Structure formats: structure tokens, C-alpha cells
Amino acid sequence: MKMAKKSMLVLASSMLLVTAACGGKTDNSSGSSASPASSADAAKPDTVKLWTYPVHGKYEEELKPLLEEFNKLHPNIKVDYEMLSWAEGPKKFDVALNAGDPPDLYFGGASGNYVNTGLAVALDPYMTQEIKDDYVAGALDGGKIGGKQYSLPLYQFQWAWGGNKRILEEAGIDWKKIQANGWTWTEFNEAAKKLTKKLPDGSQQYGLVTDGQSLDFMDLVTRNNNLPEVVDKDGKFIWNDARILDSLKFIENLVKTGVMPKESAALTAQKRTDMFYDGKAAIISKAIPYYDVMFQNRAKDIDAGKIKGEKIDFVLLPVPHKDDAKPVTYMGAQGYVMFNQKNDKGEQHRKNAFLLMEFLSGAKAGNSSNELCLPFVRKSQAKAFEGKGLANPINKTASETMAKYASQPIDLMISTDKAAQLKQFKDQVEKPNFQALLAGEKTAEQVAEEFKTKGAQILR
Amino acid sequence: MQLATAKPKPTPPAYRRFLRDYGWAYLFILAPVLLFLVFTLYPVISAFIMSFQKYNIMKSKWIGFDNYTYMFQDDIFWKSIKNTVIFTLATVPINIIITFILAFFIFQMKSRWQTFFKATLYLPSVASGVTISLVWLAMFDPTSSGLLNTFLGWFGIDPVIWLGQSKTALFSLILMSYLGSHGSGIILYLAAMGGIPKSLYEAADIDHASGWTQFTKITWPLLKPTTLYLLVTGVITSFQVFISVYMMTQGGPNFATTTIAYLIYESAFVFYDFGLASAQSFVLAAFIIIVSVVQFKFFSSDVEY
Known part of the structure; x- marks a missing residue:
């Protein structure tokens, strides 16, 4: 009996030890109000952990010398960097973040989800006037949530549609005019009829191709019908009137008339791109200016015999807008976000991380906008890299024209709680209904009614 | 004269005796x-x-039963339970039958052919679920050039949007399960069939028992422990189906393939709601325990181990 008691004691003590080891808590302060670090602290050795992505084809090539230079300037700060893959990186980051151990700097966009964890660091205390003045007007807004700066933008993204120049010209579509003046839904529908046809080999050529797994297409269409988001800037649910029904009918009609494949709901983003590559679709429903470089590289690979296929001349097209609505181009910012860890590393560590963040977003990092064929976000970047862009001048001009109608992501303007509700609506209501609409399982009216009911519940 | 008595050897303390007798054993199990x-x-x-x-x-904030209340009031949770139950009912019994039939035929073969088929059919069990899902994703290509649709086209059947419509999406995942992952079951059945004494069949032959009678009276009853094991583990695995859903449909279209395991993943890693995800996990665990207990209760009465 005594033995059993002692065994129990040993077991219980080891359990306690294990529990204590796993659940040990330390100071959890966010640190934003920590005492100012002395100059001695600033010289102490420190390691900043950086997780980033191949932002463009040459990013890693550019990053290495940048980090070496940073290390010469700040020999006490060691940078521990990791290049993540776009496919697996976000999952890895999510796990690290929710385990309380995210990297100090992560490449992405500002997100309400990050802020809600309490680990994202507001950058305002570290932003000097010089840094603020270096950003072009409005560029910093893409990294703000609820008025606080959470990300230092490296470049601005821009979403549009893309066309196959050969197919457009064969159908007599004046794409230059569309690039310059935009187009309405009516004009698009007329063009789409000409672009949708049977090819001599018996296969079908579609006017437009989209995928059924992302909401980008639906969001681009609704934004071009005076609906900047599911909610407005004040967080009020607005997908409840004729505008959303009209947008849904526009999409429904594209499938019904055969402009888009009837299997659109099952198409993956890769399949969508493959159809565009294969000349089976005249227009792709989501394109970024960087496609210019992608298609140029693909043409080189075809010339070198690495791949087979038709060399495609890519033209950037604005998303058509409803006849009585104003055209809108969806733009936002991508850049580095700073995080605390659950076991706080102190104010000096945050300052060191910000030094690196600013270095990787500053003048010397400006080539990213060139490589991605996007407008510069900082004046110093433009000064250093202006005129060295890779974009076809025609598409560059189109991108600049579209930037005049830029609309920023609404989820950055609303409260983080509302942003979480918005995410829930998008994932649990918008996505399944969009898929059902594409698959012909629900009518536009049924989907609009579902949006109205569920929106009132979730986004009340 | 007083006789010198031997000093009794002091008894070692209890903990020393314990360590001497059991110390190593406890160290190994530590x-x-x-x-x-x-x-x-x-x-x-x-x-x-x-x-x-x-x-x-x-x-974290203590919220009592709020996660459980929310979960039980959530339509998507009930839809995920329904999908998981349909998936389990449609896959487990039929997969056991397919496994059994395959094992039965392989058992009749010569040793080298048995080895060949065992290795071939076990191969999908070794391959990663992600790889298998990607292969199936290509097979379910919804266009007319997709592998399965090309096959249907030979018989004049129109292309099927396998994963893109509610009525076929879950069926597609079920079909995928029928055509793979029988390897380990076959190995178990073959081992069990090899363990049935030949004398039982010889005695049955002497009594002029038909092949069917031999099957129902000898083979099947003696394979019952293996069948029960496959049933219980099959149900548990089906309740946890995740990789194929994550890789191929992401729960869509219109929640047609959202299973409870996928919902848990979504709550945790899409919405960062780990509290809700934990509540959903415990409900899943409860379901699995109840179903397993019921299976043992009803199917193990005449099983001897």
C-alpha cells in the first residue's frame, strides 16, 4: 500500500513537472510601454528572426546582399532568415503565431486576425517623420488597421483582369480603348459573345475563365457595382440590396450563356491559368501586372524548348463596371509585419527588429515594385529604381490608369472584431453560395436572399 | 556463560527494497x-x-459552455456531422467487403502471386495522402479532357463536374476511398485466413459441406475478430477524414464535403478560434467513443481473442 502511494507520488510529481515545463508563463506584456533602452542595450548582441517569401523571381538574390549590408551597419544584430514557400508558409506562420512564437518580422499584409492575437506590434512609436514623408500619398494606409500602422508596405498590389491579345484582336476587340477608358458590363457582355466560340479542333474557347475556390472574382465584380465590400467603412452590412442581386445576376448569366465554363465551380486557380495558357479562354478573371513578366519568361522558355505552347501576348484589362457604377481597381499593400512573442524579448529587441524592417522596406528594396510591375510606394525607391521596370510599357500605362480608381481593402478600416465577422461571412456564406451559383444549384435571387439573412445574423 | 547471538541484519528501508526490486522496471517505463x-x-x-x-x-477568457452552445446551434456543425456519418456509412462496410473479397481471391493464389498482390495493394497505404489526393484531383478534372470524364466520354456520357457540385462532390470522395487504401486490411485478412486450421475444412469436406457452408460456418466466424478490428478502426479513420477534403474540395461546394475534422481545422486555423475547435474535437471524440462501444457491444459477443 505504502509502495503504491509512493509510486503515485512519483507519478504525480513528474506530471506536475511536465505540466509546469509546458505551461510555464513569463511576462506577457506587449512591451509597447517598456522603458527606453539605453545606448548600452542598443549595442548588445541580438538576433532578429525573419520569415519571408519569394516576393518575386529575384527576391532572394536581392535579399542576401541587403542582409549582408544590414549586418555591416549593425554588427550586433544577427538576422536569422527563412525563405518560406507560398504553398506551405502561411500554415507554418499560423501555427507559430497561435503557439505564441511568431518570427519578429513576417512578410504579408496587415490583418485584423494578427492584431486580435495581441502579438502584432503597432509601429507608430517607431515611425519617424522622415519615414512617413518618404511614402507616397496613401501608400501607408494599406498597412494600417483601425488607424494604427501594423505593416510597412514594400509594394502595392493591384488586381485586374488579363486578356490574350491574339484572341482579342481576332474577335475585333479594341483592347487599347478598354485599357484607356474602362468598360461597362454591357460592353463586356457584347465582347464576350464574340470571344466565346468553338475552335476548329472542336474544343471550346471561353470568353472568361475564373476559379471556384477563391472569392477574388466575385469581390472584383461587386466592387465594380458600388459595393466596396460586404460592409462599408463603418462596418455596416451593405450586401442586402439590388446592387448585390445585379452583381449575382451578372455572374449567373456568364455561366448560363456559356461565356464561362459550366464547370467553373470546380476549377482550381491552376486550372484557370492553364486554360488561359492553352488559349481556351480569352480573358482570365484575376491578373496582376506581374503577369507581364511571367508571360515574357514563359515565351523565353518556349523559345528555349523547355515547354511547349503558344507564346501569349498578355494585356492587362480593367474589371468591367456596371453601366451606372463607377470603375474601381482593388489595390492594397504588402510588406513586413512585426510581432512580439509570448515570452517578450523587450523593447530594444523591437527597436532592432524595426531597424531591419525599415531597411528591407526602404530605398534599396525598391526593385520589388519594378519586378512586380507596380507603382512605387516610397519616393526614395522611385528615385533609386525609376525607369528600370520590367513591364511592357502598354501594360504599365494601363496599370497607372487603373491606379487612379484605386479602392483600399475595407477590412483594414473597420474594427478587428468586425473584420473577424467579415471573414466568417466570406468563408461560411459568400464562398459556398458563390460556388452554388456557379454550379447552377442556386439562383441569383436565392443567393441574394441567403446573403441578406445570414449577413444580418453575422454582421449585425 | 552467555551465548553470543548473531546480530540480526538490519532490514533495508522500504524505498530501497522497492528500488532494488522494481527500480529498473520503472526506469524503463518512465x-x-x-x-x-x-x-x-x-x-x-x-x-x-x-x-x-x-x-x-x-x-484567454473563461466563457463557460459558450463554445458548446454555439457549436450545437450552428447549421454548419450539423451539416458536417451529417456528411461525416454519410461518408462513414458509405465507405466502411463496403470497403471491408472489397478488402475481404480481394483477400479471399489472393489467398487462393500461389505464394509468389500473393506476395505480388500484397505489395501492389499495400502501396497506396505507404504513399502520402497528399500525393494520392493530387492524383485524384487530376482524375476528377471537370473538363472533358479529365481522366474520368474522358473514360465516360467513350460511352457517350457528358462530362461530370465531380467536385464542383453538391450532388457529386461527397460521392467523389467516397469513390476515391473505394479505389484505394485496402492494403493493410488485406494483409490482416490474409494472416487471419492463414491461421484457420486446415483440419476444419477437411472435416467439413468429409461431411460433404458445400463451399458456401464452409464459408459461413468456418471462414467467416473465424475471421470475425479481424472484421471487428477493421470495422472499429475503419469507423475511427472515417470520422477523422481530413486530407482528401482539405486537398480536393476544402469543404465545398456549399459545405457538401465539410466533415467534422475539416470543420475543426477551419475553426482553428482559418478563424483562429481554438476554443471552438477544442469543443468540436471533444464532441468528435465522444462520437467515436460511443460508436466504438456500440460496435464492441453488438459485434463482439461471439468473438474470441
Whole structure:
């Protein structure tokens, strides 16, 4: 009996030890109000952990010398960097973040989800006037949530549609005019009829191709019908009137008339791109200016015999807008976000991380906008890299024209709680209904009614 | 004269005796016990506590049964339960039958052919679920050039949007399960069939028992423990189906393939709601325990181990 008691004691003590080891808590302060670090602290050795992505084809090539230079300037700060893959990186980051151990700097966009964890660091205390003045007007807004700066933008993204120049010209579509003046839904529908046809080999050529797994297409269409988001800037649910029904009918009609494949709901983003590559679709429903470089590289690979296929001349097209609505181009910012860890590393560590963040977003990092064929976000970047862009001048001009109608992501303007509700609506209501609409399982009216009911519940 | 008496040997303290007799044994079992404590018990207890919290890595908030209440009022949760149950009912019994038939035919073959088929059919069990899902994703290509649609086209059947419509999406995942993952079941059945004494069949032959009678009276009853094992593990695996859903449909279209395991993943890693995800996990665990107990209760009465 005594033995059993002692065994129990040993077991219980080891359990306690294990529990204590796993659940040990330390100071959890966010640190934003920590005492100012002395100059001695600033010289102490420190390691900043950086997780980033191949932002463009040459990013890693550019990053290495940048980090070496940073290390010469700040020999006490060691940078521990990791290049993540776009496919697996976000999952890895999510796990690290929710385990309380995210990297100090992560490449992405500002997100309400990050802020809600309490680990994202507001950058305002570290932003000097010089840094603020270096950003072009409005560029910093893409990294703000609820008025606080959470990300230092490296470049601005821009979403549009893309066309196959050969197919457009064969159908007599004046794409230059569309690039310059935009187009309405009516004009698009007329063009789409000409672009949708049977090819001599018996296969079908579609006017437009989209995928059924992302909401980008639906969001681009609704934004071009005076609906900047599911909610407005004040967080009020607005997908409840004729505008959303009209947008849904526009999409429904594209499938019904055969402009888009009837299997659109099952198409993956890769399949969508493959159809565009294969000349089976005249227009792709989501394109970024960087496609210019992608298609140029693909043409080189075809010339070198690495791949087979038709060399495609890519033209950037604005998303058509409803006849009585104003055209809108969806733009936002991508850049580095700073995080605390659950076991706080102190104010000096945050300052060191910000030094690196600013270095990787500053003048010397400006080539990213060139490589991605996007407008510069900082004046110093433009000064250093202006005129060295890779974009076809025609598409560059189109991108600049579209930037005049830029609309920023609404989820950055609303409260983080509302942003979480918005995410829930998008994932649990918008996505399944969009898929059902594409698959012909629900009518536009049924989907609009579902949006109205569920929106009132979730986004009340 | 007083006789010198031998001084009695002092009895070692109890803990020393214990260490001498059992010390090594406890040392050897300490490693697995520690692994169990750290990687099983601690996470389970933490998840149970978390299921009553609005989880936040910095400061979680105690919210009582709110996660459970929300979950039971959520349409998507019930849809995921329905999908999981349909998937389980449609896959487990039929997969056991397919496995049994394959094993039965392989058992009749010569040894080298048995080895060949065992290895071939076991291969999908070794391949990663992600790879298999990607292959199936290509097979379910919804266009007329897709592999399965090309096959249907030979018979004049129009292309099917396998994963893109509610009426066929879950069926597609079920079909995928029928055409793979029988390897381990076949190995178990073959081992069990090899263990049935030949004398029983010889005695049956003497009594002029037909092949069917031999099957129903000898083979099937003696394979019952294996069948029960496959049934229980099959149900548990089906209740946890995740990779194919994640890789191929992401729960869509219109939640037609959202299973409970996928919903848990979504709650945790899409919405960062780890409290709700924990609550959903405990409900899943409860379902699995109840179903397993029922299976043992009804199917193990005449099983001898």
C-alpha cells in the first residue's frame, strides 16, 4: 500500500513537472510601454528572426546582399532568415503565431486576425517623420488597421483582369480603348459573345475563365457595382440590396450563356491559368501586372524548348463596371509585419527588429515594385529604381490608369472584431453560395436572399 | 556463560527494497510514460480547458459552455456531422467487403502471386495522402479532357463536374476511398485466413459441406475478430477524414464535403478560434467513443481473442 502511494507520488510529481515545463508563463506584456533602452542595450548582441517569401523571381538574390549590408551597419544584430514557400508558409506562420512564437518580422499584409492575437506590434512609436514623408500619398494606409500602422508596405498590389491579345484582336476587340477608358458590363457582355466560340479542333474557347475556390472574382465584380465590400467603412452590412442581386445576376448569366465554363465551380486557380495558357479562354478573371513578366519568361522558355505552347501576348484589362457604377481597381499593400512573442524579448529587441524592417522596406528594396510591375510606394525607391521596370510599357500605362480608381481593402478600416465577422461571412456564406451559383444549384435571387439573412445574423 | 547471538541484519528501508526490486522496471517505463504525459495527456487536458475559453495566446477568457452552445446551434456543425456519418456509412462496410473479397481471391493464389498482390495493394497505404489526393484531383478534372470524364466520354456520357457540385462532390470522395487504401486490411485478412486450421475444412469436406457452408460456418466466424478490428478502426479513420477534403474540395461546394475534422481545422486555423475547435474535437471524440462501444457491444459477443 505504502509502495503504491509512493509510486503515485512519483507519478504525480513528474506530471506536475511536465505540466509546469509546458505551461510555464513569463511576462506577457506587449512591451509597447517598456522603458527606453539605453545606448548600452542598443549595442548588445541580438538576433532578429525573419520569415519571408519569394516576393518575386529575384527576391532572394536581392535579399542576401541587403542582409549582408544590414549586418555591416549593425554588427550586433544577427538576422536569422527563412525563405518560406507560398504553398506551405502561411500554415507554418499560423501555427507559430497561435503557439505564441511568431518570427519578429513576417512578410504579408496587415490583418485584423494578427492584431486580435495581441502579438502584432503597432509601429507608430517607431515611425519617424522622415519615414512617413518618404511614402507616397496613401501608400501607408494599406498597412494600417483601425488607424494604427501594423505593416510597412514594400509594394502595392493591384488586381485586374488579363486578356490574350491574339484572341482579342481576332474577335475585333479594341483592347487599347478598354485599357484607356474602362468598360461597362454591357460592353463586356457584347465582347464576350464574340470571344466565346468553338475552335476548329472542336474544343471550346471561353470568353472568361475564373476559379471556384477563391472569392477574388466575385469581390472584383461587386466592387465594380458600388459595393466596396460586404460592409462599408463603418462596418455596416451593405450586401442586402439590388446592387448585390445585379452583381449575382451578372455572374449567373456568364455561366448560363456559356461565356464561362459550366464547370467553373470546380476549377482550381491552376486550372484557370492553364486554360488561359492553352488559349481556351480569352480573358482570365484575376491578373496582376506581374503577369507581364511571367508571360515574357514563359515565351523565353518556349523559345528555349523547355515547354511547349503558344507564346501569349498578355494585356492587362480593367474589371468591367456596371453601366451606372463607377470603375474601381482593388489595390492594397504588402510588406513586413512585426510581432512580439509570448515570452517578450523587450523593447530594444523591437527597436532592432524595426531597424531591419525599415531597411528591407526602404530605398534599396525598391526593385520589388519594378519586378512586380507596380507603382512605387516610397519616393526614395522611385528615385533609386525609376525607369528600370520590367513591364511592357502598354501594360504599365494601363496599370497607372487603373491606379487612379484605386479602392483600399475595407477590412483594414473597420474594427478587428468586425473584420473577424467579415471573414466568417466570406468563408461560411459568400464562398459556398458563390460556388452554388456557379454550379447552377442556386439562383441569383436565392443567393441574394441567403446573403441578406445570414449577413444580418453575422454582421449585425 | 552467555551465548553470543548473531546480530540480526538490519532490514533495508522500504524505498530501497522497492528500488532494488522494481527500480529498473520503472526506469524503463518512465520514457513512454513521460512521452504520454507530454504529448498526449497534457495536450488533451489543455484542449479540454481551452474548450471553455475564448482562446487567445496572450490572455484567454473563461466563457463557460459558450463554445458548446454555439457549436450545437450552428447549421454548419450539423451539416458536417451529417456528411461525416454519410461518408462513414458509405465507405466502411463496403470497403471491408472489397478488402475481404480481394483477400479471399489472393489467398487462393500461389505464394509468389500473393506476395505480388500484397505489395501492389499495400502501396497506396505507404504513399502520402497528399500525393494520392493530387492524383485524384487530376482524375476528377471537370473538363472533358479529365481522366474520368474522358473514360465516360467513350460511352457517350457528358462530362461530370465531380467536385464542383453538391450532388457529386461527397460521392467523389467516397469513390476515391473505394479505389484505394485496402492494403493493410488485406494483409490482416490474409494472416487471419492463414491461421484457420486446415483440419476444419477437411472435416467439413468429409461431411460433404458445400463451399458456401464452409464459408459461413468456418471462414467467416473465424475471421470475425479481424472484421471487428477493421470495422472499429475503419469507423475511427472515417470520422477523422481530413486530407482528401482539405486537398480536393476544402469543404465545398456549399459545405457538401465539410466533415467534422475539416470543420475543426477551419475553426482553428482559418478563424483562429481554438476554443471552438477544442469543443468540436471533444464532441468528435465522444462520437467515436460511443460508436466504438456500440460496435464492441453488438459485434463482439461471439468473438474470441
